[in-house]
Amino acid sequence: MFRQLSERFGHPLAMAILTLLGMWLIVMVTLPQLQMIDYSFRPNLLPAQRGGPEDGWTLGNYVTLFDNEIHRAIFFKTLWSSVLVTLLTLVVSYPLAYYLAKVATPRQAALCILLLIIPFWINEILRTYSWFIILAFRGPLNEILLALGLIERPIRFLSGDAGVMVGMVYAYILFMVFPLYNAIESLDDNQIRAARDLGAGSIRTHRRIVIPHAKPGIATGCIMTFMLAAGSYAVPALLGSPGSRWFTQIIYNWFFEGGNWNQGAAYAFLLLVLCIGFMSLVMKFFKVGLGDIAK
Amino acid sequence: MDGSVKLDEVVMRFGDFTAIERTSLEIASGEFFSFLGPSGCGKTTILNMISGFLTPSDGQVMIGGEPMAGVPVNHRPTAMIFQNLALFPLMTVYENIEFGLEVRGVDKRKRREASERLLALVALEGSGSKLVTELSGGQKQRIAIARALAVEPRVLLLDEPLSALDLKLRQHMRAELKAIQRKTGITFIYITHDQGEALTMSDRVAVMSAGRIQQVTDPMTLYRAPLTGFVASFVGENNRLEVKVVDRQGPRVRLDGGALGPLMGSAGEDVVLANGQAAALYVRPEHLRPVDDGYTGPRLETTIEAVHFEGAWLMLETRLDASGEKLRVQLGSDLAKQAAGMLEPGRQVGFGYDPEEAVVLPDDGSPVVDEATGEVVETSAKGEAEAGGAHVSSA
Ligand SMILES: Nc1ncnc2c1ncn2[C@@H]1O[C@H](COP(=O)(O)OP(=O)(O)OP(=O)(O)O)[C@@H](O)[C@H]1O
Numbered sequence: 163m164f165r166q167l168s169e170r171f172g173h174p175l176a177m178a179i180l181t182l183l184g185m186w187l188i189v190m191v192t193l194p195q196l197q198m199i200d201y202s203f204r205p206n207l208l209p210a211q212r213g214g215p216e217d218g219w220t221l222g223n224y225v226t227l228f229d230n231e232i233h234r235a236i237f238f239k240t241l242w243s244s245v246l247v248t249l250l251t252l253v254v255s256y257p258l259a260y261y262l263a264k265v266a267t268p269r270q271a272a273l274c275i276l277l278l279i280i281p282f283w284i285n286e287i288l289r290t291y292s293w294f295i296i297l298a299f300r301g302p303l304n305e306i307l308l309a310l311g312l313i314e315r316p317i318r319f320l321s322g323d324a325g326v327m328v329g330m331v332y333a334y335i336l337f338m339v340f341p342l343y344n345a346i347e348s349l350d351d352n353q354i355r356a357a358r359d360l361g362a363g364s365i366r367t368h369r370r371i372v373i374p375h376a377k378p379g380i381a382t383g384c385i386m387t388f389m390l391a392a393g394s395y396a397v398p399a400l401l402g403s404p405g406s407r408w409f410t411q412i413i414y415n416w417f418f419e420g421g422n423w424n425q426g427a428a429y430a431f432l433l434l435v436l437c438i439g440f441m442s443l444v445m446k447f448f449k450v451g452l453g454d455i456a457k
Numbered sequence: 458m459d460g461s462v463k464l465d466e467v468v469m470r471f472g473d474f475t476a477i478e479r480t481s482l483e484i485a486s487g488e489f490f491s492f493l494g495p496s497g498c499g500k501t502t503i504l505n506m507i508s509g510f511l512t513p514s515d516g517q518v519m520i521g522g523e524p525m526a527g528v529p530v531n532h533r534p535t536a537m538i539f540q541n542l543a544l545f546p547l548m549t550v551y552e553n554i555e556f557g558l559e560v561r562g563v564d565k566r567k568r569r570e571a572s573e574r575l576l577a578l579v580a581l582e583g584s585g586s587k588l589v590t591e592l593s594g595g596q597k598q599r600i601a602i603a604r605a606l607a608v609e610p611r612v613l614l615l616d617e618p619l620s621a622l623d624l625k626l627r628q629h630m631r632a633e634l635k636a637i638q639r640k641t642g643i644t645f646i647y648i649t650h651d652q653g654e655a656l657t658m659s660d661r662v663a664v665m666s667a668g669r670i671q672q673v674t675d676p677m678t679l680y681r682a683p684l685t686g687f688v689a690s691f692v693g694e695n696n697r698l699e700v701k702v703v704d705r706q707g708p709r710v711r712l713d714g715g716a717l718g719p720l721m722g723s724a725g726e727d728v729v730l731a732n733g734q735a736a737a738l739y740v741r742p743e744h745l746r747p748v749d750d751g752y753t754g755p756r757l758e759t760t761i762e763a764v765h766f767e768g769a770w771l772m773l774e775t776r777l778d779a780s781g782e783k784l785r786v787q788l789g790s791d792l793a794k795q796a797a798g799m800l801e802p803g804r805q806v807g808f809g810y811d812p813e814e815a816v817v818l819p820d821d822g823s824p825v826v827d828e829a830t831g832e833v834v835e836t837s838a839k840g841e842a843e844a845g846g847a848h849v850s851s852a
């Protein structure tokens with residue numbers, strides 16, 4: 163890397179670039195992470211007690227999760243709900259991505275992509291709030307359903323997980339659509355035509371030709387969506403009910419309400435491990451490597 | 458099993474652009490039929506209408522006597538071999554060949570039997586478990602054929618399937634395709650812009666230009682008796698001389714070559730020529746031979762510009778003394794040997810030809826040649842309105 167850079171920019175500049183890059187990686191990325199790991203293995207002590215006899219490394223913060231039944235339940239619920247959000251987003255995104263990549267004319271595709279992106283110019287919190295308004299007990303969605311006579315009484319969308327699900331699918335759909343779109347785009351149209359020509363209907367064509375080809379894209383989209391969903395704070399905080407608490411909210415509470423950073427850090431790491439575990443599981447399931455995903 | 462194909466007054470428009478002008482054509486069951494024409498003339502479009510990927514803007518396609526309107530691609534008795542083959546890269550050879558049978562719900566054992574049989578047919582026994590990405594170009598070609606044949610189509614559609622192969626392999630595959638066609642008895646509809654392929658393999662050839670079929674006939678007739686200037690220039694090499702018709706007796710036509718003096722040629726019964734009409738005389742390079750001063754037939758005086766030795770024959774580039782136009786002459790090795798001394802650049806040589814082998818056609822414009830490929834693309838605008846066999850009488 164140094165050689166390439168110095169050929170391009172000369173020695174001193176290349177040196178400067180690499181130094182800055184190294185500093186950035188160490189100071190901004192590595193050190194804080196190490197600090198948090200360190201935190202997570204230490205007990206929560208008053209400043210005066212630090213370095214005292216009680217200070218030392220311990221697994222106590224990690225054990226808390228397994229002792230605390232509620233936290234444990236929320237942890238697994240977050241995992242399960244994130245999987246659900248991921249699947250839901252995949253189901254919504256696949257037809258859209260296929261349409262954009264293979265059916266729409268370039269103009270239609272450009273227009274659609276623009277329409278998809280415009281809402282993302284608005285801050286995530288505001289976008290989530292708009293769903294809060296739409297889904298509210300006396301909100302427009304209920305009004306419309308009532309007016310159409312489809313329901314007799316307004317529905318409490320925001321009481322269970324439904325609100326959070328809708329909000330998250332909406333918030334992360336682009337992270338699913340784009341990898342899928344890229345993957346499907348690169349499939350030769352003649353592959354689809356050949357399958358049709360050999361007698362395959364559209365379901366089989368998707369199952370045997372399009373989906374296998376799009377696998378790396380599907381894996382990428384699923385991993386990104388899952389990570390974002392599991393690590394989401396704003397959506398469950400705004401659209402969730404007390405019954406649909408997210409693990410991130412617990413972490414937040416440890417840090418900013420409980421003031422127990424050590425405990426928070428341990429929880430945060432457990433969530434990270436969960437995400438990495440999920441990622442490797444997905445990659446194994448789809449038989450794709452890191453290289454395929456980076457493409 | 459009737460694999461006949463009929464195009465009935467078919468038209469294909471894309472917006473304002475008419476890719477296929479009104480066309481009617483019948484292809485017999487079991488025939489090896491080729492569409493030959495330059496790039497962009499509408500060959501793939503015709504194939505797509507037969508396979509069902511495109512619906513004609515007007516008219517209809519019939520296969521085995523049944524109208525195909527409303528029959529989707531996956532229910533037509535056709536199979537296509539794509540220009541880029543479109544094998545499924547994530548599947549093995551077996552899976553590729555068996556795909557069509559899997560779709561039809563054939564059980565696994567029967568499928569495997571069928572694919573083994575087809576692998577034997579295309580001489581690739583034992584490569585069933587390979588991935589298609591591990592195959593060579595020629596092998597991929599054969600797998601594509603096997604995959605298409607697996608669904609037992611009545612009509613096999615081939616879209617320039619050999620264009621990606623090198624010359625040797627291409628020639629080999631020609632023979633192989635022809636053999637497979639004979640063995641299976643399936644109607645082959647073959648698309649190509651390579652006249653060698655069309656002439657060697659086909660029972661009949663349709664020559665196309667700019668969305669029109671110019672002539673449909675067997676390869677020999679196509680070569681000997683082209684019906685339009687486009688066909689004369691596109692199929693094989695031809696020297697084109699602009700002439701005027703003096704008069705006509707049966708097939709023999711006397712011509713006025715202007716500065717070239719009186720010339721002779723012949724015209725088919727179907728070709729309508731009026732005395733005094735502007736016409737074109739087509740003389741193939743291999744029909745010209747050097748003549749001495751005593752020769753009394755029509756002769757062309759030239760000066761040799763270049764001599765190319767091509768092994769079995771000699772190619773001469775010459776210029777007509779009277780008009781300055783180019784004339785290409787191809788001499789077989791025996792003729793070349795006889796005339797050895799006089800075939801040098803700068804020498805003046807007279808060439809004669811047998812009027813029976815020189816074709817006279819109404820003048821429908823000079824050929825337009827694609828700079829990049831050296832291939833005749835169409836004939837120039839002159840007389841365009843009458844092109845497309847308009848000179849051909851209904852008899
Ligand atoms: N879907 C389409 N929309 C608009 N124009 C089209 C479409 N398909 C083909 N054409 C036009 O129709 C004409 C014929 O195309 P076609 O693909 O049939 O040519 P071809 O003879 O197969 O050429 P090649 O030898 O290059 O494959 C071309 O001018 C092409 O631009």
Ligand SMILES: [Mg+2]
Nearest residue numbers: 500501540616
């Ligand atoms: Mg084509």
